[in-house]
Amino acid sequence: MTWSSALKKTARDGLTIERTRLEPLLALRGAAGVAIVVGLLLAFGTPKLAVSSAFGAFAAGVATFQRTWRPRVTLAVVVAVGLGASTFLGYLAAPHHAVFVALLAVWTLLAGMAWAVGPVSGLVATQTIAVMLVTVTLPTSVVGAAHHAALIVFGGLVQALLVVLVPIRRWGRQRDALADALAAEADYARRLRHDPTARFDPQPLMDARDAAELTRRQARYRPGQLAGPRGVAERLRPVLASLADPVLGAPAEGPERDRVRDLLGAAATVLDAVARAIRRGEPVRLPPEAMAVLEVPESGPLLSGPARRSALRLIALLGDVVEASDEPVRTTGPATEQERRDLLRPSVPRLVPVALRAVRREARWSSPIARHAVRVSAVSCAGYLLAAGLPLGHGYWAPMTSVMVMRPDFARTYERGVARFAGTLVGVGVGGVVTAFLHPGVYVSAALAVLCIGLLYLLMRTGYSVTSACIGAYVVFLLGIAGEGWSQTVQARLALTLLGGLLAMAAYAVFPAWETPRLRDRLAGWLRANGEYALAVLAVYARPAERKARRVREALLDSRAARREWEDASARARKEPVRHRGLSRSAERAAEAALATMGRVTMLMEAHLPDRQAAASPGAEEFASALRAALPDAIAAIRERARPDWSGPRRALAEWQRREGDTGVAVRGAELLTDALDELSEGLAAPRRGRAGRGAGRG
Known part of the structure; x- marks a missing residue:
């Protein structure tokens, strides 16, 4: 795919509005949390304090809508604590320009590495950067830093309290x-x-x-x-x-x-x-x-x-x-460790060592997560310094846009960049028109800001452009609470949003982490997982008395995960403006079909596993040994653009058929399995014939 095609496709995908199931009650509860926080601070504090605390309630509410299985109240509390910490540190460093830039560089680097833990962790960490950037515009002192950090935490805790007090469709x-x-x-x-x-x-x-x-x-x-x-x-x-x-x-x-x-x-x-x-x-x-x-x-x-x-x-x-x-909906009693030893999710404190191990695994130069962390750190600092030199005010909008747009892969970064600017253009324009004609006061601006947040929560999953439009209007009304002029807000917001989006997109072009060159590694990983699954199933046929259902189950889960990683990587690679010289699109499709068939045949063999009392099958054991010996070389061949050799398993299968016939489920399954492996070799070798397919690399 050429750069022009890639840009057109990502722009089109970024502006796509999806039809999805709406959750109005959840949106209403989240908007109520923001309304409570803003209302209390307007009644007992100042408009600027209300604006500050609204960020905590807003970000905590966004976190509760993420696709995660952790309780919403836990997410809200974690976000509140993270926002409070980033706010406090940002306040302390804000008076010293160089110190704040250094803090911003380190904080964004760590936030970028948080994507190693998972997408929700990455999003939460991104929210803390946004709040830190906002704090540089507010008064600074140690006491003031603690005060404003406490207000941010308060906003998040209000959202958590509402989740507890107003449960909506538990589980x-x-x-x-x-x-x-x-x-x-x-x-x-x-x-x-x-x-x-x-x-x-x-x-x-x-x-x-x-x-x-x-x-x-x-x-x-449960x-x-x-x-x-x-x-x-x-x-x-x-x-x-x-x-x-x-x-x-x-x-x-x-x-x-x-x-x-x-x-x-x-x-x-x-x-x-x-x-x-x-x-x-x-x-x-x-x-x-x-x-x-x-x-x-x-x-x-x-x-x-x-x-x-x-x-x-x-x-x-x-x-x-x-x-x-078909039983009454009731709560279960406490589960024993033996009953749920493989389905226990670590609590938040116990998640810390898990997160550290995940970050350590990705702390290498070739990792897309590590490159994303370096990229977002450099862009946030550059955007902050560049915007600070412009006579627009609200300079934090440029780096904040970059941080919110950037993701570890090319497609989502460019999709979100286009969607962010288009949505901001609409949202800020609508907010500016309403403000210009209605001249709302403090309380009316607060009500309009809460209305925008409610719409954001309601329409969050329809597309990032819609979300950005709601955020753009929300910012206009929120700053109207603090007495900011709408004309300056609109102009500065649009210009700095464009600047931040362009910086994010340029950074990925200069310092990319393409998925396309790693496609053969993904195929090799899928083959390894499928091979381990097949070996686990064959081991049961070979020695039924030593049957280990857990080994088969774990191998199946690994095979599924490898297939999902391949499909996700292939989907991302199809949107990238680069070519893979050693894997054409036709070879990719053929290899994918062969490995999918391999997994399906293994699953069929699993459906007919023998009982423990069944006779052992020497043929299955010899075939499994031949497959085990051939797998490492085949995996290396895929990575090195060579043709995998399955002659060993084919000879073992022929001997198995000669000895036991070809009517048994295991023998017939092994034959289908070997056919799938041969199809894999043929599919990967086809583009190299006569070098005709060399120019047909994929993008």
Whole structure:
């Protein structure tokens, strides 16, 4: 993709307004928090104190809308403390220009590294930079610094208190995540009726697992309806796929296939009913027609072999998921460590060492997070110094825009840069027109500012341009409380927002962290994860008596995570204005399809794992040994633009087939697995033939 195409695409994406589900009650509660803080300070303080404290309530409210599974009250408190600390330090350093610039450089560097912990941590850290930049315009002294920092914290604590006193749909996000996972399974079952190899996006299952990770306190109060269905949903997916598969399940046509289609349709109906009940917190209501299909028939088309085993397991699992969710919505008792040892989420204090380890892993020059931290630190300081020399006032707007716009990847940085300026142009323009014609007083300006915040919270997920428009109007009315002239506000805001956005975008062009050159590394990581998953499954076939379900489960989770990392990286790379000379777009698609097939075949083999009492399979052990020996060289070959060699696993498979035949599930699965690996080699080698595809690199 050329630079002009990349800029057009990012601009278009940045200005896109998405349709999303609105949450008016949550928006009303967040706006009420800002209104309470501003009203109290106007009544018992001064307009400038009201403006200062509003930042804390506003930022804490924004944090409570982030996509995270931590309690909203925890987010609000953490943001309040972080804003208070940055405000206090900013006040102390503001009288000394050089000291403040040094503090700003260090603080933004640390805030940039916070993205290593996660996107919510990065956003919270970014908010603290914005507040620190605002403080340089206010009076400074140690006492005044403590006073204003306390007001910022007070604003955040008011939002936290409202979350406690006015709870809105408790456990709503967790309910939605679990219901979405079950609904995704239902949709998958319906698509399998017509396409036995339909693709399944594991993201809803990954989200449901993240939602199920609880702190010890949360585990004591989680509704019982959320405690069981997720694990059953995880086991359902391979059973659905194995039942529909024409190789390891029922024949492609005939009475057995008709029976499979009926079972899949009934399973989809049951899963949708359970998802609806969990989302609404009510008992499950099942249609009798679906239940009749799920009964084992006495006559008519009967399944046999692996398809029959899959059908019986499907019926049992559907019964489990209904039983687990069809119960009164009650709180659970305290969970033991053994019951939740892999789903415990660390509390905020215990998150500190986890965060430090994450930052340490990214503290290297090649890391996109580290480069982002250096980039945002340099841009914030340059923007602050440059804006300070302009006769516009409010110089902090330029570096604040840069900080709020910049993200670790190219696409989001440029999308947000365009959206920020366009939204600010609209928001400041509307706010300026209203102020010019109505000349609102202090209390009317405060009411208009709260109205803008309410709209921001309501429309936050529709697009960054909409958010920026609300923020632009909010700033105009907020500064109107302090008596700022609207004309100066509009002109300065637009000019400095443009300056900050251009600095952010130029910084990424000068000091990038492209995703495209790392695509082969992502493919190699996905192959490694898929290989470990296949080896874990084959180990059960080789030695059923030593079956370790946890090892298979962990390998599956790693495979899902690797696939998600590849898909995210590939999506980011498609928007970058650079080429990958060693991986064409066609080779990328072929490799992705082959690795997806490899994961699917392994999942089908997992659906038919033998019992502990089953006989060991020497052929499976030899095939697994050959695959284990070939994986390291294949991974290195992908990174080095060479062709992976799978001759060892192919020879082991031929010997396995000669010894045991090719009718068993394990042998047939291993054959499909080897075919997928050969397709991977063919797909990666195709662009190099005759060097014809060299110029077709992707961007």
